[in-house]
Amino acid sequence: MGVGAVTPLVFVLSLTLVAVAAGVLGSLIGLGGGVVIVPALTILYGVNIRLAIGASIVSVIATSSGAAAAYVREKMTNLRAGMFLEIATTTGAVSGAYLTTLLPARFLFAFFGIVLGYSAFATFRKRHAAQPLTVSNDRIANYFNLHGSYFDAAEDKEISYKVVGTKLGLFLMYVAGLVSALLGIGSGALKVPAMDSAMHLPIKVSSATSNFMIGVTAAASAGVYFVRGQIDPIIAAPVAAGVLVGAMFGAKVLGRITSKTVRLVFVVVLVVISLEMLQKGLFP
Amino acid sequence: MTDPFENPASSPEGGSGLADSASTATDNLGVSGHGHRKLTPEEAAAMEEKIRKVEIAISLVLRIGVTLSVVVIAVGLGIMFAHHSEYTSFTGSFSYKQLTSSTSQFPHSFSALGHSVASGQGRGIVVIGVMILIATPILRVAVGVLSFLYEHDVPMALVTLYVLIVLIGSFFLAGA
Numbered sequence: 001m002g003v004g005a006v007t008p009l010v011f012v013l014s015l016t017l018v019a020v021a022a023g024v025l026g027s028l029i030g031l032g033g034g035v036v037i038v039p040a041l042t043i044l045y046g047v048n049i050r051l052a053i054g055a056s057i058v059s060v061i062a063t064s065s066g067a068a069a070a071y072v073r074e075k076m077t078n079l080r081a082g083m084f085l086e087i088a089t090t091t092g093a094v095s096g097a098y099l100t101t102l103l104p105a106r107f108l109f110a111f112f113g114i115v116l117g118y119s120a121f122a123t124f125r126k127r128h129a130a131q132p133l134t135v136s137n138d139r140i141a142n143y144f145n146l147h148g149s150y151f152d153a154a155e156d157k158e159i160s161y162k163v164v165g166t167k168l169g170l171f172l173m174y175v176a177g178l179v180s181a182l183l184g185i186g187s188g189a190l191k192v193p194a195m196d197s198a199m200h201l202p203i204k205v206s207s208a209t210s211n212f213m214i215g216v217t218a219a220a221s222a223g224v225y226f227v228r229g230q231i232d233p234i235i236a237a238p239v240a241a242g243v244l245v246g247a248m249f250g251a252k253v254l255g256r257i258t259s260k261t262v263r264l265v266f267v268v269v270l271v272v273i274s275l276e277m278l279q280k281g282l283f284p
Numbered sequence: 285m286t287d288p289f290e291n292p293a294s295s296p297e298g299g300s301g302l303a304d305s306a307s308t309a310t311d312n313l314g315v316s317g318h319g320h321r322k323l324t325p326e327e328a329a330a331m332e333e334k335i336r337k338v339e340i341a342i343s344l345v346l347r348i349g350v351t352l353s354v355v356v357i358a359v360g361l362g363i364m365f366a367h368h369s370e371y372t373s374f375t376g377s378f379s380y381k382q383l384t385s386s387t388s389q390f391p392h393s394f395s396a397l398g399h400s401v402a403s404g405q406g407r408g409i410v411v412i413g414v415m416i417l418i419a420t421p422i423l424r425v426a427v428g429v430l431s432f433l434y435e436h437d438v439p440m441a442l443v444t445l446y447v448l449i450v451l452i453g454s455f456f457l458a459g460a
Contacts, residue, residue: 005379008371012361012380047384058414062350065420069346072339079339083428083444090450144439145331215421216447220454222418226411229392233410234383237361240417241354 008234011045015235016242018044022059023246027067028254029266030210031188032060032218033243035273047235054230057218059243060187064215066247067208074151076208076255078201081146081163085195085209088170089187089217092177099182110281112179112190116274119193124267126197127260132161133200140166150205153255161202169199180217188214189273192266203259207266338431345427349420356413364406422451 018040019033026033034056041052071077136142141163149160172194180187188210195206225231254262365371370378382388390407391397397415400408425448432441 005377005381007373007376007378008368008380008383009365010374010380011384045384046381048386050386051384058417061417061421065346065350065417065424068424069343069350072346073343075339079335079342080440083425083440083447086425086447087443090447090454094450094454144443216425216451219418219421220451223455226392226415226418229390231390231392231411231414232384232388233360233364233390233407233414234380234388236414237357237410240357240414241361244350244354 012234012238015040015045015238019059019239019242020246020249022239023063023066023243023248024250024253025246025265025269026059026063026188026243027211027247027250028207028257028262029188029269030192030207030214031063031269032056032214033063033246034059035269037239037243041235050228050230051232051235054225054228054232055235055239057222057225058231058236059239060218061215061222062240062243063247064211064213064218066244067251068212068215070248070251071208071211071254074251074255075148076150076204076251077212078146078148078163078205078209079212080144081148081195081199081201082209082212084144084146084166085169085173085191086213086216088173089177089180089191089213090220092174092179093181093217093220094177096178096181099178103182105183106281106284108179108182108281109277112183113274113276113278113281116189116270116277119190119197120267120270120274122197123193123263123270127263132159132202133164134160134162136162136164138164138166148205150202151255152202152204152259154258159202161200161205164200165198169194172198177217181221183277187217189270193270203263203266204254207262208254334435334437337435338428341427341431342424345424346420349416349423353413353416353420356416357410358413360406360409360411360413362406363404363409367406422448425451 018036022033022036022040025031025036034053037059038049038052038056041047041055042049047055068077072079136147141147146163146166147161148163149158151157152159172190176187176190176194179190191210191213192203192206195201195209196203201209222231370376391400391411397408397411401412425444428444429441429448432438432444
């Protein structure tokens with residue numbers, strides 16, 4: 001870019017490419033893509049953090065809706081489990097809005113940095129024992145029929161699974177909603193381990209279902225971001241368009257790669273987010 | 285399919301077809317104290333069919349929302365660039381930072397948005413596209429309520445209705 005300034009055209013084109021990458025990654029591991037968008041905007045482009053967070057909300061909704069259209073059609077998303085667990089995430093998000101003043105953000109960042117670090121470890125440890133359950137004694141899961149099956153293209157077979165631990169799952173989802181309202185990040189990062197570790201959903205289903213749910217959580221707070229003037233059209237346009245394209249592409253990839261790969265990519269991103277949160281909590 | 289069927293009503297002593305159907309009926313009413321619900325193959329197939337219809341409806345809503353929003357955003361961006369020739373060169377003195385600083389002007393209230401769109405500003409149209417994107421997940425929950433009601437799945441319809449109420453309530457609570 002050497003001489004002269006980076007023009008809006010160059011900004012839009014380059015940010016679209018970054019957003020495509022964010023959309024692919026976000027749709028694969030059930031996170032919103034804010035992990036890529038926020039640092040790219042603040043560090044690469046020097047954009048104000050308030051506007052970067054507004055763009056992150058747009059990217060979460062774009063990832064969710066862009067990939068979910070395909071995931072739901074292909075039965076990768078556990079629709080019933082996702083919609084059931086949204087009870088807890090939305091309630092958590094609303095109560096989080098009232099708790100902001102009770103606890104200092106620094107403490108929360110440090111605490112959830114540790115929680116996510118542990119989740120990364122737990123998710124990594126599970127990498128060899130990926131057999132889905134065939135029996136469930138969980139009354140809630142049985143009553144609402146939250147069990148499911150999906151076609152795994154990497155293994156070339158239909159995989160049926162049973163859901164357990166819905167009470168623990170609901171609690172963790174409540175916390176996920178709470179955290180995303182309090183800290184603005186981490187909603188998908190907590191949702192995937194909740195489904196993978198506590199409820200025994202296969203990792204691909206956990207990722208696709210988390211992906212399905214994060215849009216609703218983000219949409220609940222998007223109105224506020226708009227009114228506060230954090231949704232800048234010149235940033236939102238390339239982010240929304242790029243992320244949508246990336247997410248649609250990512251949704252085609254998830255079925256074909258192995259569960260172990262999905263898990264490892266997720267663990268790496270989780271470690272990065274965990275370190276980021278610890279840094280904000282301990283050395284702000 | 286290979287579930288051990290632990291409901292006492294179907295233990296070998298009482299395992300007649302009558303007891304089976306009775307236990308299934310009470311389970312479906314949600315008053316079972318035993319937790320296990322075994323669907324007959326016909327019920328499982330009916331359930332599968334129901335789930336499939338809801339899935340297709342929701343997938344359709346998401347695709348329409350996403351496509352519409354991308355088209356509107358692209359049109360808005362196109363108009364924005366068409367109105368400002370200084371934006372469109374690859375090199376020049378006009379930096380994007382003038383559009384992304386904390387003092388940059390763009391609509392962030394519904395009246396300003398309406399005004400911006402009415403005067404044909406690209407940035408207003410982009411924001412309309414973003415609004416469509418934001419509305420898509422909310423619409424998807426609303427369609428979920430309707431689909432579950434239509435499929436006579438009352439428990440799931442209530443679950444989704446609760447989510448919809450909390451979502452809409454959150455907008456008012458936030459004072460948006």
